[in-house]
Amino acid sequence: MAHLYSKYLAAFREKAPLYRELLEPGADVIELGSHFGAFLQTAEEWNWRPIGVDIGAYTSEFARARGFTVRHQAISEFSLRRSRGDALFIWNCFEQLETPRDTLVEAHRLLKPHGLLVVRVPNFGFYANWRRRMSNGSTQTAMRRLGHNNLLGFPYRFGYTAPMLTRLLRQCGFIPLLGHDANLITMPFPAMRRWVKREYSAIKKDGLRVRRERARDPETVAGPWIEIVSRRAA
Numbered sequence: 001m002a003h004l005y006s007k008y009l010a011a012f013r014e015k016a017p018l019y020r021e022l023l024e025p026g027a028d029v030i031e032l033g034s035h036f037g038a039f040l041q042t043a044e045e046w047n048w049r050p051i052g053v054d055i056g057a058y059t060s061e062f063a064r065a066r067g068f069t070v071r072h073q074a075i076s077e078f079s080l081r082r083s084r085g086d087a088l089f090i091w092n093c094f095e096q097l098e099t100p101r102d103t104l105v106e107a108h109r110l111l112k113p114h115g116l117l118v119v120r121v122p123n124f125g126f127y128a129n130w131r132r133r134m135s136n137g138s139t140q141t142a143m144r145r146l147g148h149n150n151l152l153g154f155p156y157r158f159g160y161t162a163p164m165l166t167r168l169l170r171q172c173g174f175i176p177l178l179g180h181d182a183n184l185i186t187m188p189f190p191a192m193r194r195w196v197k198r199e200y201s202a203i204k205k206d207g208l209r210v211r212r213e214r215a216r217d218p219e220t221v222a223g224p225w226i227e228i229v230s231r232r233a234a
Contacts, residue, residue, distance in 0.1 A: 002062075007186040008038035013045070018180055020046045022116060022229070027086040030078075030110060032103070033093035034070055037063030044068075048087075053078050075106045084109075087116040091185070095121045095156040104172035113234040117174055120182065120227045124159030127151045127224075149184045149224035162221045165228055174230035179216050181223025 023029070025047035031039050034052025036059060043050035052070035054060045060072040071078055088107050097103050107117055127146065134142040146152045160168075166176040218228045 004186075005036050005038060005066075008036055009041060011186045012039045012042040015042075016046070018227075019118070023048060023087055028080065028082060028084075030080070030085045030088045032075055032088065032090045032107075034063055034068075035059050035092050037066050037068045037070065039089065039091060040068040040070070041066070051080070075103055075110075078106075078110070080110065084112045085115060086112060087118070089118045091118075091120045094119050095158055095160065098157065100158065101168065101172060104169065104174070108173045108232055111232045113232060115232045117169070117230045117232065118227060119165065119169070119230070120225060121160045121165060122149070122151060122154075122156060123161065123222065123224055123226045124154070124164075125161040126222060127154055127159065145224065151224060160226075162226050162228070163219045165226070166218050169228065169230050173233050175233055176218040176228055176230045178229050179218035179221035180227040180229075181216070181221050182225040182227050183223065184225060 023046075027048045029043050029048045029050040031043070031050060031052050032054075034040055034054045035056070037052065040050045040052050040063065050069070052060070052063060052068060053075055054063070054070055054072060055074055057072060060070045063070045088111055090103075090107075094100060094103070104117075111117065126149075130142040130146050130151075143152065162179060169176050218230075221228070
């Protein structure tokens with residue numbers, strides 16, 4: 001875990017232009033599936049007050065050892081001591097949740113009226129599109145774009161397109177505001193050969209036709225991964 005931490009930290013720090021100004025300093029922030037704790041550190045650097053919720057025993061222990069507050073429990077067991085949260089982020093696990101609707105209901109419970117919810121998932125539409133192209137002769141390009149985003153297969157419990165995810169969010173009491181095209185947060189390897197780094201960098205740039213700095217209608221995001229920003233209805 002330690003040898004990957006710096007890569008995750010750098011990836012979250014790069015998100016500052018998209019997310020840092022969405023909340024005031026001192027905002028109470030929850031991250032579901034806090035993993036190694038890299039976003040918790042980033043949130044502290046942005047002057048927020050983050051707390052992680054993670055069912056992973058080893059990841060929770062690792063993040064706590066770095067000084068972060070992490071509750072080793074399910075979201076249904078979690079509550080804030082100080083009223084409710086200003087924002088809840090789900091960067092790493094929504095596509096793996098067995099009961100995603102129940103999780104969104106719990107997110108609604110934990111957030112203040114108009115609190116922000118950010119959900120990140122692999123884009124099933126992107127996967128399906130490029131799998132079809134592999135059958136139509138674009139094999140090399142398709143394999144690179146899918147492979148560098150962990151999408152050569154679809155190793156996730158559920159697949160979401162942007163319209164599907166925004167519809168689910170609305171059904172659970174959230175108002176989708178904007179969306180961002182994204183890539184895999186980081187390649188899960190401690191080291192990569194130079195040619196792999198070059199290829200990975202090229203795919204990241206080429207795969208996002210609309211730059212990440214430009215927010216889009218949440219139903220039209222089309223990158224390999226998609227990030228939807230919503231607010232809790234009053």
